[in-house]
Amino acid sequence: MRCRKVRSFLSAYCKGELTEKRTGAISAHLEGCPRCRFEETAYREMNQYIERFPKYSVSEDFNSRLLKKIADERFSETRSRAYLPKKIPVLTFNRLAPLFAAACFIFAFMFSGGLNLMMDKQKSTEVVSTGLNDDYLTTQPGPDHILNQHLAANWVFSEQVARANRIKGLMTRLAGQNSFGSLASSSVNRYYIPSFYRIQQYYPNPETNSNPASSWIREVNNGQ
């Protein structure tokens, strides 16, 4: 082995950190090289100084100071658990968006007459005798699904007329107020107008008929 390579391993050789094979090779080189032997002596001397280095130690009150810090830490831990939440909930858009959407839906449902629909279904449907011709009540149900629903639910014409008038009045007022009102009224008209046209099928000549359905049709046609 050359001196340069031996000197690169000398510090580990002096510490006994090399393999047996390498240790043997270095020992053999050292026997014949005084300069490398001098370096080896220097490393061994350095190791002896390191072993005799003074040992530092902490101050006497180290433990008591540390335990005081730990006690403060434990106190603050229990205090925060008892009185303060660990995490304050953060109101982010992601959390608020579903609530906002639900609120909009409820609002639109209320203004579109959904509440009234629900209330009307709960009302008792007593048949009020008006002394008029109720033949239409025994009309055979047609293929129309919505009309069948009305007939199946003890549909009373006069009540329907009164209800439609109420809604019409409300929609008229809303349409005049703001853009949301006109949106709501148009959605109602979309609901009622098909029903109106279906009833009209059964009373094709409203101008000549005297029954209440025809008079209602005349009223709507005349814009009253």
Add this chain to the structure above:
Amino acid sequence: MEKETEKQLDYELIKRVQNGDMVAYNEIVSKYKNRLMNTIVRMISSEQEAEDIIQETFLRVYQHRDSFDFRHCFSTWLYTIALNLARNELRKRKRFKFFDIFDMQGHESEIAVEMKLPSNLPKILENAIETLPNKYKMAFILRDIQEQPYEEVAKIMNIPLGTVKSRVNRARALLRENLKPRMEESNALSKGTLLPVSLL
């Protein structure tokens, strides 16, 4: 074998600390405080600050006692925390250099003379260790002064084993270079070929 026994003892102690046993915590502190002090003082060259760092280390061990991973060695974890805090302190010092004027006045010439004395080689060696680059210094202190195995040093410093060996070797060579003129002087004095400074 001895290392394994010590490892098992540490696991028992930390388990007891996790269950709220402060006596076990006190045992851990008593066992490691001086070892850590010996390491950290040589890293940052200040006993007072080293003690503060060790206090902070044990406080963090207490705060995070429940997150200790039993797959790892407890002493490795402890040294890692302490050395990270020491590294932060050294980085802070680089940004803000504080000099106490009153400490430096009148002592410089004394220190210079003291350092030139060949008999003061251990002191020269200690000062030489302080001047090593941080990465070599840390590896050297853990391996040669604290006598930690190479594998432990690699885990503490989070570097490969080969890198640890290379850094330790490099640190030793740098110290040897630093000591070389002083040692040659000392040899010459002992052989009588050189007169001491005081006789000149």
